[in-house]
Amino acid sequence: KNALANELRSPIICVLGHVDTGKTKILDHIRKSNVQTGEAGGITQQIGATFVPIQTVKDRTECLNQKGKLELNVPGLLIIDTPGHESFSNLRSRGSSLCDLSILVIDLMHGLEPQTIESIKLLKKGKTPFVVALNKIDRLYGWVAHDNLNFTATMKKQTENVKIEFKDRCNQILGQLAEQGLNACLYHENKDIRKTVSVVPTSAHTGEGIPDLMMLVVQLTQRMMAERLAFVDILQCTVLEVKVLLGLGTTIDVILSQGKLREGDQIVVSGLDGPITSQLQHDPTYAVILAFDVKVDKDAQDMCKEMGVTLFTADIIYHLFDNFTAHLAAIKAKKKEENAHLAWF
Ligand code: GTP
Ligand code: MG
Ligand code: NA
Numbered sequence: 001k002n003a004l005a006n007e008l009r010s011p012i013i014c015v016l017g018h019v020d021t022g023k024t025k026i027l028d029h030i031r032k033s034n035v036q037t038g039e040a041g042g043i044t045q046q047i048g049a050t051f052v053p054i055q056t057v058k059d060r061t062e063c064l065n066q067k068g069k070l071e072l073n074v075p076g077l078l079i080i081d082t083p084g085h086e087s088f089s090n091l092r093s094r095g096s097s098l099c100d101l102s103i104l105v106i107d108l109m110h111g112l113e114p115q116t117i118e119s120i121k122l123l124k125k126g127k128t129p130f131v132v133a134l135n136k137i138d139r140l141y142g143w144v145a146h147d148n149l150n151f152t153a154t155m156k157k158q159t160e161n162v163k164i165e166f167k168d169r170c171n172q173i174l175g176q177l178a179e180q181g182l183n184a185c186l187y188h189e190n191k192d193i194r195k196t197v198s199v200v201p202t203s204a205h206t207g208e209g210i211p212d213l214m215m216l217v218v219q220l221t222q223r224m225m226a227e228r229l230a231f232v233d234i235l236q237c238t239v240l241e242v243k244v245l246l247g248l249g250t251t252i253d254v255i256l257s258q259g260k261l262r263e264g265d266q267i268v269v270s271g272l273d274g275p276i277t278s279q280l281q282h283d284p285t286y287a288v289i290l291a292f293d294v295k296v297d298k299d300a301q302d303m304c305k306e307m308g309v310t311l312f313t314a315d316i317i318y319h320l321f322d323n324f325t326a327h328l329a330a331i332k333a334k335k336k337e338e339n340a341h342l343a344w345f
Pocket of ligand 2: 023024025043044081082083084
């Protein structure tokens with residue numbers, strides 16, 4: 001209803017790349033968590049969302065933004081991790097299709113790999129802007145770590161041999177990107193962010209270059225997509241995944257990218273045996289997870305039947321982020337996917 005002037009929503013950032021390039025580790029570093037070591041075989045098998053509040057971005061980019069030149073206007077970053085294993089191309093495609101901007105992670109020591117190329121194709125197809133994180137710089141022979149320092153500063157402190165090896169590997173990868181039809185260069189040398197892909201060298205182990213990566217992502221989203229990020233009070237959300245959680249039953253992870261949710265708002269989801277309605281018990285605050293009781297009501301049932309939407313029986317978990325969250329008047333079944341588990345609102 002009331003479009004709020006100058007209010008921006010959080011950009012949705014999707015992390016893509018070949019298996020084991022360090023996607024989850026980079027996120028672990030940003031949110032100070034340790035998800036990666038808990039994964040079976042260290043392999044991500046699902047798509048997951050993390051909200052990074054703007055204060056975290058401010059804290060982590062302090063070494064770059066001392067003069068306060070860049071105003072940070074977004075409430076935070078909503079980052080989606082995807083698996084790099086070849087068998088999860090459906091999840092990569094899903095993540096890249098709903099994001100505003102992507103971080104493509106490439107292992108500096110390996111260069112482009114099959115799922116890197118697959119990811120590039122997805123990004124091109126969806127016309128999704130992206131940056132490259134050239135990860136694992138700490139693995140260069142002789143690298144001296146300076147934890148959490150920005151890239152140019154830590155690079156200055158390295159020996160001549162390290163600088164040469166970095167340059168060689170980096171140039172080789174820029175060449176491989178060119179073979180994929182991409183103009184790319186180191187981010188601080190990029191003169192045209194609309195035509196050239198920015199490359200940020202990082203280490204998820206030492207945190208070097210992570211400030212640069214966070215700053216770049218905020219800059220790009222604010223500069224290139226202010227209009228797209230303008231907050232409007234129209235609900236827009238996407239089901240990420242349906243899964244069974246112990247103690248909660250079947251749950252649905254939903255990304256709410258536009259609109260607001262308030263206490264008392266009614267939510268309607270279609271179920272196999274009919275529609276499921278639920279009311280928000282609280283005004284959502286950021287990054288809370290709410291579970292809803294399941295109830296089926298007649299009106300909603302009729303509405304879903306009319307729309308012919310796929311039906312789920314489920315408890316619902318909503319990941320609610322900040323003022324992202326909204327007011328669901330009706331289900332809009334925009335798209336029926338082949339995979340019934342992944343319905344669109
Ligand atoms: P999938 O989700 O399975 O595709 O992998 P991923 O891209 O999320 O990579 P993950 O975070 O699981 O990291 C893979 C391995 O690389 C782990 O053993 C990490 O500890 C290691 N690793 C990640 N980032 C770095 C880095 O910057 N430096 C070094 N030395 N190792 C790293
Ligand atoms: Mg992972
Ligand atoms: Na991994």
